[in-house]
Amino acid sequence: MKFIIGTKIEMGQVWNEAGERVPVTWIKADPCKVTQVKTDEKDGYSAVQIGCGEKKRLIKPLAGHLKDLPKFRYLKEFRVSDPENFERGKEIKVTIFEPGDKVAVAGTSKGRGFAGVVKRHGFHGSPASHGHKDQLRMPGSIGATDPAHVFKGTKMGGQMGAERVMVKNLEIVQVDEKENRLAIKGAVPGARNSLVEIIAQ
Template sequence: MKFIIAKKLEMSQRFKEDGTVVPVTLLTAEPCQVTQVKNADQDGYEAVQIGTEPDKHPNKPEAGHTKAAGQAFSVLKEFRVPSGAFKPGDVIDVGQFEPGDYVQVIGTSKGKGFQGVVKRHHFAGGPASHGHKDNLRMPGSIGSGGMQRVFKGLRMGGRMGGEQVTVKNLQVVEVDKTNHVLALKGAVPGARGTLILVSGDAKEKQAWR
């Protein structure tokens, strides 16, 4: 299993040999370091924790936790992968990925703030004529008179975006080992600079489970 912590850089495009344009999202992924290896006997499951963005001023708990790796990091993330082949201090970079790999990405979507039902839930809105002057984008009735309550889960206006989003089956188009850049086909959730977790090494699209 291949995995790394990256940051969203920007969107771009690449051209195939036949001239077809491929939209890609560029991710910058500096080399990460293994900070902790979890196993089933001690932790109940297998996982590998890696860190990026060295922390120059860690507190004592942070320094103690990453002592085996020899470096404290401000960003620590865990991947559920078989941990037998890793040890603290190992370096993980983009060189492990190859063009053609299908990966899964996890990021935080763009925050939209408080939005109404038309934008948030794709309501059609009310009629724009025949006396309707100020309720075009209102939700309409939220309940009946016979049951005097608003049921849980009713779609209403509220905060939109800023949620964890997982996208599967994004194909690796290009790997720039010198500049630590990954080019993935398609869109990746989040704004520029968003932290992205990349994992997977499938050679073909995977079914959703």
């Protein structure tokens, strides 16, 4: 299984061999290191924890966890079926991927704050006339008289974005070993400089 964590830089474009323009997202993925290998016998499940980034100071429990490794800012865990192929301190680089590989990318979507139903759920709103002077973007009825309560899951205004989103079946277009960058076709979740996880499918 192949995976790495990196930082979303920006969107751009490249041209393929057929001369077609391909929109891509550039992701900076500096070499990561394995910080912990979890097994079924010891931990109850199989996973690999990797770290990246730099941090000036660590809290003592984390400093002990990374005592023989660099001071990583980010730690992420990935479920694996072959933990025996990993060992603490092993380096993971962008070269594990090749152009044409299909990947899933997970990140934190842009936070939109408290959004109304028109923006959050795509409601059409009310007519601008026929007695509606201040109802244009209101949700309308949220329930009937008989149940006398609002059902859970009713689409209403509320916090929008700032949640984990995974986009699957994206294609790797370029692998830049010199700059530790990946070009992934299309858009990926998150703002610029946000952390993303790239997992081979």
